[in-house]
Amino acid sequence: MAEHPASLPVAPEPDRRQALDPAVVQKAAQWMARLWADDACEADHAACRRWRAAHPDNERAWRRLQVFDDKLQNLPQHAAPVLMEPAAKGGPSRRRALQVLAVAALTAGALPVLRDSQAWLGISSDYSTGVGEIREIALADGTRLLLNTASAIDLRFDENLREVVLRSGEILVTTSPDPATPPRPFVVRSPHGTIRALGTRFTVRLDGDASRVAVYEGAVRIQPGHASALQLDAGQRSAFSSRHAQPASRAFESEAAWTQGLLVAENMRIEDFLRELGRYRPGLLRCSPEVAKLSVTGVFPLADTDRALANLELALPVQASYRSRYWVTVNPR
Template sequence: MTESVDDRQDRIDGEAAAWVIRQGGAPLTIEEQCAFAAWRAVSSDHEEAFRRASSLWSDLDVGTRQKQVTRRRQIGTGVALGVACIAVLAMQGDGGWLNLDRWRADYTTATGEIRTVSLPDGSTAQLDSHTALAIHYGTAERRIVLIDGDAWFKVAPLGATEHRPFVVEASHGTSTALGTQYMVERDSAGVRTTVTEHRVRVVTRTPDGLTHSVVVAEGQSVRYSRDGALDTPQAAPVDAMTAWRSGQLVFDNEPLSEVIARLNRYQRGRIMLMGARLRDRRVSGVFSCSDIDGAVSSITRQFALRSVSVAGLATIIY
């Protein structure tokens, strides 16, 4: 995927903000000094972003709230968002992404935590890192709301004592069990349902009020976007996709940008790629959910890259 102009600028602004914050801590090591010099030398855009981020950080450090708002407007939202995102990460004890909806969850997991919970009907849910579920069981249905993250469900089947369908709601769609085992994943782009046993009916609703429905078979997955647009079910590498349940992350020839996005779910701070040329490198490997630093080391060795950690808030791969 080609990096858009806006995405490129956001990335550079975020990297600049990370370097500014890092320089406010302990003195840079020789390796960090070299990495910083290499980053600034990439282009004049990097140099200019660092200058703006330095100016903004100075204002944030000593100015009043009104001065901060005025300054942000003057220099543009890109750098402000970069600094704000790093600051939010620093303030969160969990080290995860700020999602106020998590306050209404019945079950949550912290960053790096994988947890299995028993539901009121005898079903079980295994929650991936930084996941949140809300339980809404009634007389007509057993509804689970996936607020954030990924969860795998083993559903207590319908029978003489259980007549209510089991439904997982996420964004503008639902996944209703026609069997017993499936996984639902929610990210910034949308939702993916993967069936590990029997079948699941996925239904979405688009902003224009139209409803779309598909039955997903065992060994398949289907995605729908945040606006309810539903894709066609595809065969899925189920074992690899559910490997997190046993504490592993499995990648088979996947873009480095997607691998990094996945690794970011399992640790405090953020991993960032420096340079659009790295995004499409293909990665294959098996990594431990509990050793993300080891995964980064393995990836950097594989591609002869380097990495530098910025004050525990970010790791930059270049």
């Protein structure tokens, strides 16, 4: 059996009857999945140790996952075939991630939380990206998809429909005429409804309780789950929930600059800038209230967020303070 990463001195097993916050269990599972990845580094192990030491519940969740993982490892292979077999997509590392997330689901009743976690989405979806990763996918019908940071999709293509299910994050879709006869509709499905492409290039982003759509070529038809449909033409955008769609407004190409690895800020408040930049780096990125309302204009690289922060320091009287690689606060200079 593989040695557990970031091991600390053995302590008595905490009382199993005491409930754990499912969000804490989720975070412990994410740390375990990260440390079992092939590219885990010493900085990851150190950050995990700090997280475990930050609160007693963090350590309890970690040890509880270890206990259940030990039990899972000792099961006969036929007793847990889905979890113990290497998956076609990702090999042993994906298998270990599946195991640790399944272990977390067995503890603290955390399955509903884990089902929506990025770690789970990354291993259970057809295609996904990690934090800071942008990935292009060419579909069999000629359509091209670009997945933004921390995104996950499923594909459902059959003889009647071409459907992309957006489970997290953001995608750019450039559709292609369907080679099938008769041509099948192309639809993006989100938790709030569907977006039907009418020969087009458009983005869809999940943002809290809404899906945000911007059209750059052609048109789309938005159908919220429980509201009237709305058509967007090139140069228009909207946001919709399952019960309401906002009126169309102007879409800016700069909002899709992430497809070129860039973040374009135009009089953007620092707090909004950091929230957007933080999507492309792990850990916590925040600012003090004194600088939150300052505005910044410029073009910043997404592939090197440390350089983006350095450029921010050149543009404004602010300073990025690194408590660690994963905890950065922007303060007044």
